Every structure is written in C-alpha cells, then in structure tokens.
Amino acid sequence: MVTYVGKPRDWQTGLQRSATPVMKQINQLMSFTNVLLFPILVFVVIAIVTLCVKNIGNNVVSQTNKNLPLEIMWTIIPIMILSCICEPSFKALKYQMSQKRLPFITIKVTAHQWYWNYEYNLIDYRFNYNSNILKPHQRIEFKKTNLNLYPELLATDYELVVPAGRVVRLLITSGDVIHGFSVPTFGLKIDAIPGKLNDAWIKVITPGIYYGQCSEFCGKDHAFMPIAVRTMSQERFNKWLKMARNNLDNAFNVIRHG
Ligand SMILES: [Cu+2]
Structure with missing residues (x-):
C-alpha cells in the first residue's frame, strides 16, 4: 500500500514536506530564515511608508549624508544577520555533502x-531499466489510473525503487x-553531467x-x-530486487498490488 505521495500541492507557497533528514534540515533553515526576514520586511515597509508620507508636498527630498553612527549600524547589523544565517546554512550543506x-x-x-x-549493480543483482513519462494511453496498461498517486506529467512507467529508512547512494x-x-521532498537537486559522476545520498x-x-x-x-x-x-525491496532482475513488469506489478 502506498502511504504517502510526495508531490506539489495546488497554490503551494512553502517547500514540500520533508521525506529525508536532509530536507528536514533545509525546511528548518527555511523557517529560521523566515523568522529573521519577517522583521526586516516590516522595517523596510515602515521606513518606505514613513519617508513617503514625510515627503508629501516637498519638492526637495530630505537627505542624510556622512552620518557615521548610521553607517556603522547598517554595516554591523547585516553582518550579524548574515552570520546568524551562515551557521545553520553551512551545517545543512555539510550534512548534505557528507x-x-x-x-x-x-x-x-x-x-x-x-x-x-x-542501474542496480550488486553482486547478485545486475540490471537496469529506463523510466519514461507515463503517457495517458498507458495508464490502463500500467494500472496507474489513480491521478492522486500517479499525477499527470509526474508519473512514470517504471519508478526508481529504493528501500525506506536506509541510506541509498x-x-x-x-x-x-x-x-x-x-526531487524536492528529498532536498535533492544535483546536475547530471556527461562524463562526470556526481554523488548524492538519500x-x-x-x-x-x-x-x-x-x-x-x-x-x-x-x-x-x-x-x-x-x-x-x-x-519488500529485497523481494522486488529478486524479481526485477528476471522480470521487471512482474516485479512492478507485485509491488503495486502487494
Ligand atoms: Cu533533462
């Protein structure tokens, strides 16, 4: 039984729900950054509105020049804010790249x-298969008529299959x-470059x-x-591996209904 579908929602504004520890950290970083950004947004809006109101009817806009305390303040405060973001940001990046x-x-x-x-390349199981977009006329053949589980333009004929709760490289x-x-729910975005192997884990x-x-x-x-x-x-993954090396269609049929 499929218990969870990791896909975007209509009118979604935030990130997708995390499915991996890496995405959990990214989500936490996002929430933390938003907490810092919100007061900045409020401050900037208030400053703009105040200045606009103050200068209504003035032909010459008031200016502040060579104000040392002000210049020190607007250098130090952004440095402090960026330092606060820097630490969790590098921590998340390091974890992701480890x-x-x-x-x-x-x-x-x-x-x-x-x-x-x-391509699955294990001592006992060596096989590979292609994963293409699921075309509308294939839905019945592949028994993927449920649009919630198999959304249009996102569903494929054969999925990448991985075990839950285990590190997959x-x-x-x-x-x-x-x-x-x-894959947004995994916090994973890595380039596939010809002639180069990029490494990621989930x-x-x-x-x-x-x-x-x-x-x-x-x-x-x-x-x-x-x-x-x-x-x-x-x-179930081990069962799928055993079946997939011999008969891919049969292996996918079993996990779809098992
Ligand atoms: Cu592409």
Missing part, C-alpha cells in the same frame, strides 16, 4: 534526452547533455511515492522527463 559510509545500496542514475536510466551522470536530478523515512523533475533545461522534452521514486520496506 559521504555516507556503507550505504545499503548504490544506484547509478543516467539521464538521457528525455528519460532516466536506473546515488551516482548521477548523463549520456548526452546536462540534466538535473531533482534516506527516505516514509514508504511512498515521491516525484521530481529534470531541473536543467535539456531540450524540447525537458518538461516531460519526470522522476518518480517508490520507497518500501527493506523486506
């Missing part, structure tokens, strides 16, 4: 115009031009389906190469 030792599995993600290839590259592997807490899109303009179908990630318990 190498995780002994990941449960490493998956190679290769971008192509305009689909993704996922992703090696991201491209077979043609630069693409971007981006640890998805809740089983579900999570959606993202290519985030580097890569040609005419850039908007039609979505990313769908299906996460499940380790037990």
